[in-house]
Amino acid sequence: MLQKLHDGKTRTVLVAGGAGFVGSHLCDALLLRGDKVICVDSFLTGSRANVRPLENHPRFRLVEHDVCQVLDIEEHVHQVYNLACAASPPSYQADPVHTMMTCVAGTGNLLALAERHNASLLQASTSEVYGDPEEHPQREDYRGNVSCTGPRACYDEGKRAAESLCFDMLRAGRTDARVVRIFNTYGPRMQPNDGRIISNLLVQALSGDPLTIYGSGEQTRSFCFVTDLVAGLMALMDVDPNPGVPVNIGNPGEFTINELAAMILTMVPGRSKIVYRPLPTDDPQRRRPDIARAKQLLGWEPKVQLSQGLQQTADYFASVLAEPELRATPSRAKPGSNMTGALQIGA
Ligand code: NAD
Ligand code: UDP
Numbered sequence: 418m419l420q421k422l423h424d425g426k427t428r429t430v431l432v433a434g435g436a437g438f439v440g441s442h443l444c445d446a447l448l449l450r451g452d453k454v455i456c457v458d459s460f461l462t463g464s465r466a467n468v469r470p471l472e473n474h475p476r477f478r479l480v481e482h483d484v485c486q487v488l489d490i491e492e493h494v495h496q497v498y499n500l501a502c503a504a505s506p507p508s509y510q511a512d513p514v515h516t517m518m519t520c521v522a523g524t525g526n527l528l529a530l531a532e533r534h535n536a537s538l539l540q541a542s543t544s545e546v547y548g549d550p551e552e553h554p555q556r557e558d559y560r561g562n563v564s565c566t567g568p569r570a571c572y573d574e575g576k577r578a579a580e581s582l583c584f585d586m587l588r589a590g591r592t593d594a595r596v597v598r599i600f601n602t603y604g605p606r607m608q609p610n611d612g613r614i615i616s617n618l619l620v621q622a623l624s625g626d627p628l629t630i631y632g633s634g635e636q637t638r639s640f641c642f643v644t645d646l647v648a649g650l651m652a653l654m655d656v657d658p659n660p661g662v663p664v665n666i667g668n669p670g671e672f673t674i675n676e677l678a679a680m681i682l683t684m685v686p687g688r689s690k691i692v693y694r695p696l697p698t699d700d701p702q703r704r705r706p707d708i709a710r711a712k713q714l715l716g717w718e719p720k721v722q723l724s725q726g727l728q729q730t731a732d733y734f735a736s737v738l739a740e741p742e743l744r745a746t747p748s749r750a751k752p753g754s755n756m757t758g759a760l761q762i763g764a
Pocket of ligand 1: 437
């Protein structure tokens with residue numbers, strides 16, 4: 418059933434980063450519910466292939482734009498989701514200055530747009546704000562253990578600064594800003610080559626290549642299937658009143674990387690072996706969300722088991738590998754790419 422606003426009009430929702438992995442699933446879900454969707458993306462790590470099925474949809478519009486630059490949209494926008502940011506460690510570290518500017522100037526520009534339209538804004542923050550956590554599992558009131566000088570800082574500290582901008586705009590009564598802290602999410606439409614663990618291991622297993630494990634493989638992560646995440650994002654955007662606090666969204670099931678690799682080798686039988694590689698600098702040792710707040714405020718909890726979600730994702734990568742023209746081809750971040758865009762968040 419299509420959802421309408423109180424005045425019977427269709428809601429217009431802007432999704433920055435809408436051609437990315439999560440963003441494209443969010444665009445699908447918003448269109449399904451009856452909203453108009455304006456997808457804004459620079460195609461840095463996202464791909465036209467992700468939104469190609471939507472291109473002729475009468476309620477879908479694609480705007481190619483880097484959010485570091487000021488953005489103007491003529492038609493009235495009711496909601497803004499800010500998902501625009503490279504998310505895998507290799508892609509956000511490829512041009513760290515641009516990553517930081519995307520987090521800060523980009524979020525500032527979108528907050529300013531939301532303020533002009535009197536729209537709500539949902540900021541996609543991350544479990545990376547907790548860094549290499551000393552408290553486990555991570556609750557939202559834990560302040561984190563982040564290096565501000567290491568190679569992950571462009572992302573971790575950028576996202577922390579973006580949260581701070583959101584809460585300043587909220588406290589000042591300027592924008593109805595909401596912040597979600599997303600834990601590792603996976604599913605169809607991840608880029609096969611984006612370097613994240615689930616895409617790497619599945620593509621390696623399907624190709625008969627060795628599975629690369631960094632460090633001992635005893636570090637842990639908690640993996641959320643993308644449809645569960647999208648349900649959580651929409652629940653936080655729509656809840657009334659604005660909770661005014663960040664909310665963790667993730668699946669609390671916790672696995673070592675060795676356990677994940679073993680599951681994938683069982684699921685994709687073949688000749689692949691495991692090879693161990695050095696652990697990247699500042700790689701967090703463990704991560705698991707405490708989702709009590711999401712349960713209480715949003716009535717949200719994940720539904721998809723890792724084994725189910727992995728099978729769907731494996732099927733997706735198998736089809737991509739079988740038909741390479743389906744393979745998305747994002748342009749990679751180029752060192753020194755333009756990040757001089759004006760921040761429009763004036764006093
Ligand atoms: P993704 O790389 O697939 O998507 C990001 C999208 O943003 C891409 O389409 C990219 O082209 C676009 N983009 C990047 N910089 C941009 C810019 N300056 N201007 C306009 N568009 C830009 O990543 P994803 O996994 O879909 O992540 C979406 C959001 O969720 C990101 O903000 C990420 O930080 C956050 N997040 C994701 C995860 C996860 O596990 N997937 C975990 C924590 C947080
Ligand atoms: N990892 C790995 N092999 C890979 C890719 C990643 O062992 O081919 C490890 C990585 O070092 C980290 C975990 O898997 O400990 C999750 O990495 P990912 O890049 O997916 O996300 P992160 O949570 O580190 O941002």
